[in-house]
Amino acid sequence: MTDKPTRPLQGGRRMLKLAGMTASLASRYAGNKLASAVRNEEQRKAARARLNQQAGDHLADTLGELKGAVMKLGQFASQVSDLLPDDIASALSRLQQQAPPMDFALIREQIELELDAPVARLFAHLDEKPYAAASIGQVHRARLLDGREVVVKVQYPGIADSCDSDLRQLKRALRMGRLVQVDKQVLDAMFGEIRDRLHEELDYCREAESLRAFQHWFADEPRVRLPAVIDSHSSRAVLTMEYLPGYALEQAPPEQRAALGRTLVDMMARSLFEYHAVHADPNPGNFAVDPQGRLIIYDFGCVKHLPEGTIRAYRELIVAALACDWQAVDQALLELGARVPGSAPLPDTFYADWRPIVLKPLLAQNGFDFGQSRIHKAVMAKSPEVLKLTRQLQPPSQTVFVDRMINGHYWTLVKLGEVVDLRAAVAPWLGLQDQ
Numbered sequence: 001m002t003d004k005p006t007r008p009l010q011g012g013r014r015m016l017k018l019a020g021m022t023a024s025l026a027s028r029y030a031g032n033k034l035a036s037a038v039r040n041e042e043q044r045k046a047a048r049a050r051l052n053q054q055a056g057d058h059l060a061d062t063l064g065e066l067k068g069a070v071m072k073l074g075q076f077a078s079q080v081s082d083l084l085p086d087d088i089a090s091a092l093s094r095l096q097q098q099a100p101p102m103d104f105a106l107i108r109e110q111i112e113l114e115l116d117a118p119v120a121r122l123f124a125h126l127d128e129k130p131y132a133a134a135s136i137g138q139v140h141r142a143r144l145l146d147g148r149e150v151v152v153k154v155q156y157p158g159i160a161d162s163c164d165s166d167l168r169q170l171k172r173a174l175r176m177g178r179l180v181q182v183d184k185q186v187l188d189a190m191f192g193e194i195r196d197r198l199h200e201e202l203d204y205c206r207e208a209e210s211l212r213a214f215q216h217w218f219a220d221e222p223r224v225r226l227p228a229v230i231d232s233h234s235s236r237a238v239l240t241m242e243y244l245p246g247y248a249l250e251q252a253p254p255e256q257r258a259a260l261g262r263t264l265v266d267m268m269a270r271s272l273f274e275y276h277a278v279h280a281d282p283n284p285g286n287f288a289v290d291p292q293g294r295l296i297i298y299d300f301g302c303v304k305h306l307p308e309g310t311i312r313a314y315r316e317l318i319v320a321a322l323a324c325d326w327q328a329v330d331q332a333l334l335e336l337g338a339r340v341p342g343s344a345p346l347p348d349t350f351y352a353d354w355r356p357i358v359l360k361p362l363l364a365q366n367g368f369d370f371g372q373s374r375i376h377k378a379v380m381a382k383s384p385e386v387l388k389l390t391r392q393l394q395p396p397s398q399t400v401f402v403d404r405m406i407n408g409h410y411w412t413l414v415k416l417g418e419v420v421d422l423r424a425a426v427a428p429w430l431g432l433q434d435q
Helices: 011-036 041-066 068-077 086-096 104-115 159-176 184-201 204-217 254-273 308-322 326-336 348-358 375-387 397-416 422-430
Strands: 123-126 137-144 149-155 238-242 277-279 287-289 295-297 303-305
Touching (some): 104 149, 159 184, 184 204, 204 254, 204 303, 254 295, 254 308, 277 397, 308 348, 308 397, 308 422, 348 375, 375 397
Antiparallel strands (some): 277 303, 287 295
């Protein structure tokens, strides 16, 4: 008798797992609060750090097991510096690694249900071993009946149905454990934004549309390759695409790395400022290099479209910060939702101190050496200063996915370890040519 194929927990069992995690976190943090009354400041900091590490491990283990929206949110949270404490974000970062695969019997069942035909009538060959496994689905190599090599992205059964309840329970866990130090209204707005993107990501038809849009926008860009969609073998939960072989960016030979870094930032700037849309999943696994040295982008499930007003405010923020116009910086942050409405303006010295840190790549006239960058360390050192200003600063829900893209690509550029002229890449979009 064979073992029953495994699948992510569903319905009541899933809720119980999340509820148990919530209760455990709340109990641990409540106990720590009581114990802190008899500790000195150094002991309180050490105990809080240990507790955050334990909570991060518990979150990562639970979310990784459940997959779906909660694992995706865990991946996202590990990339957003102002959402969770560093200890917890660090523990959650392991969710960025490839997830354990699901039994192939369930994958076959999902394909046949979605495409309404036996696998043998759809493919000349379908690899049982997954090519990649992630939070909401996994990818398998295959060959069509006409001989074309493809990859088949298959959504895990039941993942879409659990999305909203998962997010509600996880938000409750974060608040009860006091893991997020933001106003309830702000947290609700952030979760609402994340929920919208997740629902889009769970619709593979929408992903196919986003991929076609980027293919149209960058049809004149010879440095980039995007896979073609195979419509006959795609549905809302199955997406079949042309197989484009490539190797990881960090495996690119030294002579290709600087060009790849420039291509990446050119794509980022053009999609944001010209088309008002960003590829908002900067996971390194979504990018590769083909044998000719071209950048391949695989996954278009998370694409954020932005209104003109948000793009204008982003542009004004960067230009004002470069010009040291702190009043304009403060106004742009208000428009982006990063400042608490009605609160007192921040002192000029606050912005002046942050300018040489976050704008360092743009202040470099002849390219910035990302291989030697210590921006992330400087940001971490000043982060406690920001946490004291919760009455004036807040995480901006409307730009959270843009920030995610920028943070993710920063780490990619650091790993490439090359000099990249970021200023030259964004200059045409910011009117900096003559500055």
